[in-house]
Amino acid sequence: MPELPEVETVRRGLSPQIIGATLDKLYLHRADLRYPFPQNMRAQLEGARLHNIDRRSKYLLFQFDNEYTLLAHLGMSGSFRFLDMEESLQKHDHVEIWFDNGARLIYHDPRRFGAMDVTQAPEAHKWLAHLGAEPLGNHFDADYLAAQLANKSTNMKTLLLDQRLIAGLGNIYVNEALWYAKIHPERQGKTLGRAEIERLVVAIRDVLQAALASGGLTLRDYRQADGTLGYFQHRFQVYEHEGEDCRKDDCGGKIERSVQSGRSTYFCPCCQV
């Protein structure tokens, strides 16, 4: 499931292969993903030189010299990989991008929760305009988080998943961060004290940094069977560890699973209060 660290890892993997190259051909093998592709996508991007790949939250921003930016979201099953010219497409290979340096980039997405759009003003685009702070950025600190949680009666699990408060966390890293910070997922936002908020800020950053480091490591000589970029095995502490012993020293609790907002929550009822 691509959350911030996975998307950032994809960005780092793609960048050296295609930045500076010109997009020769864009092939759309269906009319839509989650939403229809924009009408003039081909005309806007073909012939344009890619000058940078940026990331905001879980969105990739392919910035071209002609002022157009391709926004891409991987949803939950989207992935990019490079394919040799003679290789044939597989099922769910929906988008194909040929660059003038020989790179043939494929977007693959079985569940099609992903999305793409083209814009000239990414920061004002409806997908990005209302996003909260980047958790690894300078604006995310205890003061910021305290202001976001003030007066909120919603539970912490749901609040951390809300991209308007913090941009880039998904179900896995929310579970992990709350466990590290010893905060119960059912706690209402407004009940957190300053010390807990400060712990949570550190936990969120550490969890993301650790995942990023693990992704970067794996990427160094990344050649999986399918060549997919950006996915890596990362050892989680609570996510999908229902019934196992809590890994906090001296805790002795067992990890439980519950459902909040229709999503699995994993937590330790002993040390997360």
Next chain:
DNA sequence: ACCACTACCTGAAGGC
């Protein structure tokens, strides 16, 4: 404004 809930989509996994 705030908050809870659901549709979208496919493949994997489990039950019988």
Next chain:
DNA sequence: TGCCTTCAGGTAGTGG
């Protein structure tokens, strides 16, 4: 073996 149900998840929309 095979059919059926359930689950996974980010986002956007609905309705209270």
